[in-house]
Amino acid sequence: MLGGKKILLGITGGIAAYKTTFLVRLFIKAGAEVKVILTESALSFVTPLTLATLSKNPVLTSFIKEEEASLDWNNHVDLGLWADIMLIAPATANTLSKMASGTCDNLLLATYLSAKCPVFFAPAMDLDMYKHPTTIASLKKLQTFGNIMIPAGKGELASGLFGEGRMAEPEDIVQFMQEYLSSNLPLKGKKLLITAGPTYEAIDPVRFVGNHSSGLMGFELAKAAARLGGEIVLVSGPSHLILDNPAIEIIRVVSAQEMFNAVHKYYKECDIAICAAAVSDYRPSKVSEQKIKKESETLQIDFVKNKDILLSMGDQKKDQYLVGFALETENELENAKKKLIKKNLDAIVLNSLNDEDAGFGKTTNKITFIDKNLEIKTFEVKNKAEVAIDILNEIISKGHA
The missing domain is CATH 3.40.50.10300 (CoaB-like)
Structure with a gap:
């Protein structure tokens, strides 16, 4: 299902960001082309060099390109049109709230608002944050937009608590996306x-x-x-x-x-x-x-x-x-x-x-x-x-x- 697809992966600032290196490898192995956008806070958890090496594409972090004296910029509209699939993983409580309210203060959110393709998101946060009414409201609202939630799993969290909020494992994310994309295909079951x-x-x-x-x-x-x-x-x-x-x-x-x-x-x-x-x-x-x-x-x-x-x-x-x-x-x-x-x-x-x-x-x-x-x-x-x-x-x- 992912072979030949153009996947735009948005990574936000949560500890689960470390899993995205494995996720990129799985997408590439499945035959997809991958581009990555990192938020500024995500830079604390995973490096652009690692993701650029794995994806074989430059990693984007801001609107302005870093080349000295460059007049070029990272066009969020072009990125949104390029993608066949957009995935935001991990999707932190902060980013989920911004997505739900239409806040647009970084390249990832601008691209999300410009995307014409199916958008998946994989929540990741601590137990109490995941259960908070504002987070629940954000999750529900995003799904009314047609965005597809990849449910968080249960397990040991970074805080030491045990419960919901753990980002789905890379293998499970890939399987979820494949099954979702295939469910409405005309030759499914044939x-x-x-x-x-x-x-x-x-x-x-x-x-x-x-x-x-x-x-x-x-x-x-x-x-x-x-x-x-x-x-x-x-x-x-x-x-x-x-x-x-x-x-x-x-x-x-x-x-x-x-x-x-x-x-x-x-x-x-x-x-x-x-x-x-x-x-x-x-x-x-x-x-x-x-x-x-x-x-x-x-x-x-x-x-x-x-x-x-x-x-x-x-x-x-x-x-x-x-x-x-x-x-x-x-x-x-x-x-x-x-x-x-x-x-x-x-x-x-x-x-x-x-x-x-x-x-x-x-x-x-x-x-x-x-x-x-x-x-x-x-x-x-x-x-x-x-x-x-x-x-x-x-x-x-x-x-x-």
Whole structure:
């Protein structure tokens, strides 16, 4: 949920500020980009150098930049617009009160008032402060603004007392944010099966028949679906691409038969299947056990048909929403419609090798989305990450989310 997100972390002056070094590391590990704002009092508990090193971004503490004779300044409006998520942790009683009343006397509070993104806050203070009516009023008021409170935990406090007021642990903050962000996502609770890449059909121990597919389209679909809350099984043919996302299980295969077996292992349990792989239609009828020597001017290899994975999925389809791909070179629209009907698909994504920005090995694609009612929607050339979002939005708009 946090991969690729821009997180603005505001740190205020409480002893729990020391935990934010671990928090920044967890955000970075989750794939987020992090910028940090420290209040003046927070400087007593954690150093800008530590946080700048961990976040790989300069740490901001005031409106005025410290460079000598600099006319530049830290723009709170730009910071508020930059962030996908803002988190204030620890949020002290003082800062909570200022947030609730609209007081704006430092860079952090000015940025908070400018933020257009979801704002999380993690209270941290001593027991009696946490229970005080003014603090309770601040917490309630902030939540009426739409801010999201990460509840304080119980435990030993800096004063030596035991009770509520302890800032949630970094791991718990990250988990809370991930669960909150995923709860309203359109693919939450959905299982998706996605195929990607080429298949290689062996001729001998060193040679194969394959194609130029990189797998990028399928990998981008998997990443986009995970960001929308889906649980993904990605069956990939040979590809150099890698993913590190707990919501995506990658099954690596080589041949069409291996892909067939992997697909049907997971197909019955999925809600949505998107077949973006470029599967070999034929394979050599016999695979030489030894490397074939260059002994004659010509070499004849007999080929036999591979099982049609997409057709078999259409035949066995029950409640799944099944999407295929059609890469065509002529009569593109007509051929795609025939494939849609013949293979019992719910939709097909057409791209043409006649489009310079589409096809294998490209970072861009130009697609036409055709549903089972033969409704056609054509998109402009986009990078494949954006194309993946377009495809998933079409699926979601058909009521399959």
